[in-house]
Amino acid sequence: xxxxxxxxxxxxxxxxxxxxxxxxxYLFPLGFFLMMGFIMGxxxxxxxxxxxxxxxxxxxxxxxxxxxxxxxxxxxxxxxFRSYKINGIPSISILVIPALTTILHLVIVAxxxxxTAAPLFDAPLPVNWLIYALVFITMAFACAGLSVLIGVISAxxxxxxxxSQLFFIPSIxxxxxxxPLSMLPEIAAKFAQLLPAAHAMNAFNGLAMGxxxxxxxxxxxxxxxxTGVVAFAxxxxxxxxxxxxxxxRGHPALALLVLLPAIAGMFVL
Amino acid sequence: xxxxxxxxxDFRKTYGDFVAVDGxxxxxxxxxxxxxxxxxxxxxxxxLESLEGLREPNxxxxxxxxxxxxxxxxxxxNVIGVQLQSSALPESITPNEAMRFFCAYHGVAPxxxxxxxxxxxxxRSAQFFELSTGQQRRLALALAVAHDPQxxxxxxxxxxxxxxxxxxxHEMMQELKDNGxxxxxxxxxxxxxxxxxxxxAILLNRxxxxxxxxxxxxxxxxGLTKVSVRTQNACLSTRAVSLPGVSQHxxxxxxxxxxxxxxxxTVAAIITQIESQKDTLIDLRVERPSLEDRFLEITxxxxxxxxSQ
Numbered sequence: 079x080x081x082x083x084x085x086x087x088x089x090x091x092x093x094x095x096x097x098x099x100x101x102x103x104y105l106f107p108l109g110f111f112l113m114m115g116f117i118m119g120x121x122x123x124x125x126x127x128x129x130x131x132x133x134x135x136x137x138x139x140x141x142x143x144x145x146x147x148x149x150x151x152x153x154x155x156x157x158x159f160r161s162y163k164i165n166g167i168p169s170i171s172i173l174v175i176p177a178l179t180t181i182l183h184l185v186i187v188a189x190x191x192x193x194t195a196a197p198l199f200d201a202p203l204p205v206n207w208l209i210y211a212l213v214f215i216t217m218a219f220a221c222a223g224l225s226v227l228i229g230v231i232s233a234x235x236x237x238x239x240x241x242s243q244l245f246f247i248p249s250i251x252x253x254x255x256x257x258p259l260s261m262l263p264e265i266a267a268k269f270a271q272l273l274p275a276a277h278a279m280n281a282f283n284g285l286a287m288g289x290x291x292x293x294x295x296x297x298x299x300x301x302x303x304x305t306g307v308v309a310f311a312x313x314x315x316x317x318x319x320x321x322x323x324x325x326x327r328g329h330p331a332l333a334l335l336v337l338l339p340a341i342a343g344m345f346v347l
Numbered sequence: 348x349x350x351x352x353x354x355x356x357d358f359r360k361t362y363g364d365f366v367a368v369d370g371x372x373x374x375x376x377x378x379x380x381x382x383x384x385x386x387x388x389x390x391x392x393x394x395l396e397s398l399e400g401l402r403e404p405n406x407x408x409x410x411x412x413x414x415x416x417x418x419x420x421x422x423x424x425n426v427i428g429v430q431l432q433s434s435a436l437p438e439s440i441t442p443n444e445a446m447r448f449f450c451a452y453h454g455v456a457p458x459x460x461x462x463x464x465x466x467x468x469x470x471r472s473a474q475f476f477e478l479s480t481g482q483q484r485r486l487a488l489a490l491a492v493a494h495d496p497q498x499x500x501x502x503x504x505x506x507x508x509x510x511x512x513x514x515x516x517h518e519m520m521q522e523l524k525d526n527g528x529x530x531x532x533x534x535x536x537x538x539x540x541x542x543x544x545x546x547x548a549i550l551l552n553r554x555x556x557x558x559x560x561x562x563x564x565x566x567x568x569x570g571l572t573k574v575s576v577r578t579q580n581a582c583l584s585t586r587a588v589s590l591p592g593v594s595q596h597x598x599x600x601x602x603x604x605x606x607x608x609x610x611x612x613t614v615a616a617i618i619t620q621i622e623s624q625k626d627t628l629i630d631l632r633v634e635r636p637s638l639e640d641r642f643l644e645i646t647x648x649x650x651x652x653x654x655s656q
Binding site: 080081083084085088091092095096153156157158160161163164165166167319 | 399400401421424425427429431435436437438439440444447448449451452453454474490
């Protein structure tokens with residue numbers, strides 16, 4: 079337990095000490111929140127209605143997809159994993175602790191966004207705080223799992239960026255953050271159900287903000303939770319200590335299994 | 348004689364069709380410093396990594412302090428300490444944090460005294476990337492020995508260090524050895540290997556081609572001893588002198604340099620020559636072949652004859 083706490087404490091401090099992680103965990107999401115509040119508030123007043131969950135989802139996407147995978151790849155490439163292995167640090171700690179510390183940073187950012195959105199921009203507050211917290215944690219868990227999986231399967235930093243952007247950019251465009259999912263063409267709305275952001279916005283709207291959901295809101299929570307579980311399980315299975323990432327238990331293509339909960343959701347929800 | 352702490356028998360390591368190590372055997376005795384030498388690609392790293400439990404052997408057997416590194420990795424962690432060549436630590440970690448972090452995983456109390464001992468007392472709160480190469484290596488050594496391992500692996504421990512730091516590290520290695528720690532030293536620095544190692548093994552083309560104490564290894568070579576002589580009137584250079592046992596003679600910087608296979612008669616003949624010419628001896632140095640000479644002779648047989656001279 080002491081080892082876990084020491085590791086957790088170090089990783090948490092790294093999230094603030096490391097300039098890139100500070101940017102992804104705090105500066106980028108909070109700066110984007112202020113910018114969107116001031117600009118979008120006057121351009122599209124409807125945006126304000128879902129501003130709080132949208133900006134929380136944006137913060138999760140930035141901190142996880144842009145903050146978690148690259149340090150994992152760099153640590154593997156520079157031999158840090160090997161030194162961890164030699165000193166008995168288990169692979170599960172290497173994968174889970176950065177995810178947990180990122181979620182803790184996100185809790186701080188989410189609280190900042192949620193408590194300032196109302197006084198600054200007249201954004202509505204959640205009607206069900208408990209469910210709001212539950213959807214937040216489930217979304218953060220799913221995205222952290224996906225990000226760790228990207229870090230595990232990526233051959234190098236360049237590939238990591240490509241994989242991360244494959245989730246990040248479509249999530250911004252189609253995830254229901256800038257405009258409601260109902261405004262998307264039917265085929266695009268269906269495709270959007272592959273993205274955790276769309277499920278998070280659907281669940282926030284339907285369960286925590288008092289709006290109508292576009293599809294089963296609890297179904298979205300289940301899809302997010304299952305995505306997180308499958309992602310972490312695959313990450314642990316495919317993890318390699320090798321700095322060249324050439325020896326692992328399965329083919330990296332197995333990582334695509336992480337999409338199964340979302341694909342099932344496309345047909346069921 | 349003390350018992351073996353490391354036993355390697357018919358060890359073989361392959362990567363696909365590529366054979367990195369081809370059936371080598373050696374043992375390392377308790378409390379000795381064992382040098383593992385060889386040119387790049389000889390199989391040193393594969394051997395070390397298999398002993399450290401980072402790679403699985405494809406043949407033969409490996410035992411470290413009675414532990415099979417592949418089958419008992421958890422047990423292995425507490426009996427070995429490894430100072431990695433690349434000093435691989437997260438760039439934002441401080442020496443204090445690293446000490447706390449690694450000791451916690453080994454289940455021992457942090458040894459902050461080691462940081463002070465290794466001259467890191469003023470850098471205990473600096474981030475890893477702010478440390479100099481020497482400080483990073485000293486930190487890596489402190490972390491490697493903090494849990495008091497039975498066997499310590501040092502991979503190029505003094506590469507890139509200044510003379511004073513190198514000397515400090517050598518002193519610490521000697522202390523660890525005196526306290527019973529077995530040390531495996533992988534280095535390209537032949538002078539370091541010769542000075543520090545009780546025994547060495549030279550790997551070449553996936554096999555061990557020489558092993559024994561540095562003295563034993565240097566004694567089995569071509570055996571050319573270098574004799575450098577300087578006299579007041581340079582009597583040895585002004586006339587052709589035939590000396591017993593001398594196979595090669597060169598002049599350099601007022602010195603006459605002889606390479607001898609039979610040092611006693613050669614030196615006696617030199618003294619006789621100087622006396623007979625009524626000259627005065629200013630300097631006479633006898634240097635036995637170094638481990639580096641012998642290493643070059645083994646690894647570059649065609650270049651060694653001239654290379655070492």
